[in-house]
């Protein structure tokens with residue numbers, strides 16, 4: 329009887345600890361643009377004006393929102409814990425070519441996972457990638473070809489461009505763990521499911537380059553890491 | 560328990576003799592491999608000497624296309640460090656085969672400063688220099704070239720009908736986006752094109768003929784269906800099974816075509832299979848339809864260059880063009 333009691337006490341002690349651990353912590357924050365943000369640059373539509381020109385296009389390489397929130401910064405844990413759940417990043421990975429722009433502008437996709445590239449515009453686009461570790465490609469996607477499927481073997485960040493519409497530029501970020509996020513139009517991001525520990529966090533922006541910070545996350549808690557980036 | 564000991568001994572005996580045998584065969588494999596590597600290294604070394612004399616002035620000592628003469632050349636010499644090659648028999652994004660590189664060196668590239676080296680170098684010289692050029696890009700150590708695409712050795716002959724179909728394929732694939740409605744290299748996207756190195760590049764004017772990728776219909780077929788890597792020219796190989804019902808809206812052609820030419824395309828589309836009919840076809844039937852359309856496009860493109868005048872051929876404008 330006495331033995332049985334001890335077992336129960338041990339279990340009761342361990343259980344909440346385990347729960348805390350499995351819950352993990354999260355990292356959140358805001359990336360801001362340091363200095364006076366330049367005025368948005370409107371892009372001239374030189375082809376397919378009736379499809380591409382429905383709405384004005386702005387240069388997407390530097391998008392600063394309210395309160396100087398910097399959009400499209402890729403936030404990555406550089407020393408990720410093992411065994412993360414990839415489904416945290418989503419189930420389907422897709423880029424849409426709609427109104428002659430890539431949505432999303434920055435697309436995260438896990439390694440060896442199909443990326444679907446849709447031509448919603450019904451005009452010719454070509455998919456021209458500039459990858460180094462993964463074989464690059466340049467294939468046409470004529471108006472009748474609604475969907476192209478591609479998979480990537482190695483983690484790497486690279487541009488995808490359309491030569492037919494020179495202003496169309498996007499980025500594909502191939503990742504081998506789920507601890508990544510892209511900042512929204514207010515510069516905010518959140519990475520969830522991180523076990524307690526100290527992490528190196530990288531912030532990458534296509535025009536402003538890379539910075540690294542360190543952060544410590546406690547079990548079950550949310551750490552905040554705000555950074556600013558400048559030209 | 561004595562029998563257990565015996566089995567143990569037997570295992571040790573056979574085991575060692577087996578592993579001994581595999582060791583022996585590994586040794587002979589290693590020898591063959593070592594000989595192969597020694598031959599390759601010797602070929603690369605000979606190739607380096609050829610390269611220093613024949614290629615370095617333009618392509619640079621580091622193979623980055625920045626030799627002392629490079630600045631004055633347009634199109635610029637190839638940068639071998641990227642592993643990107645325009646003229647390949649392999650699918651888009653693949654490395655070229657040794658034969659592809661051999662052919663480019665041996666035959667040269669028309670309308671550029673790359674001469675046909677077969678007049679100056681022996682076959683072995685060229686093989687050696689190809690081996691050396693490959694050492695400039697790490698990709699040749701990391702990947703194998705993909706299998707070359709199949710190109711019929713006896714292409715179907717061009718007919719009025721195939722040229723007509725090819726013209727419609729040209730409209731459907733929107734080749735005119737860059738190459739223009741009449742193939743003069745003046746399409747709406749022509750003005751702003753760049754190659755992968757950020758240098759300005761113009762779409763080819765088909766009236767000129769004299770393709771950089773080689774002469775004849777098979778070379779044109781190769782260029783369209785493998786693409787020209789490092790340039791805006793994509794590979795179109797997988798795009799030929801378009802169904803009739805995908806073209807309700809042809810208004811985007813109005814940008815460059817008169818209504819009469821759009822009507823002509825509409826008439827053609829009325830004769831081709833619908834999506835449902837395509838799905839009912841066997842794989843062979845589908846492939847033969849795609850192949851018929853691939854050659855039709857080649858015939859049309861070729862028909863454009865026959866109109867090229869001698870004057871144009873002699874005084875070609877030597878800025879870089881895709882093709």
Ligand SMILES: [Cu+2]
Pocket residue numbers: 428452453454490491492493496
């Ligand atoms: Cu496009």
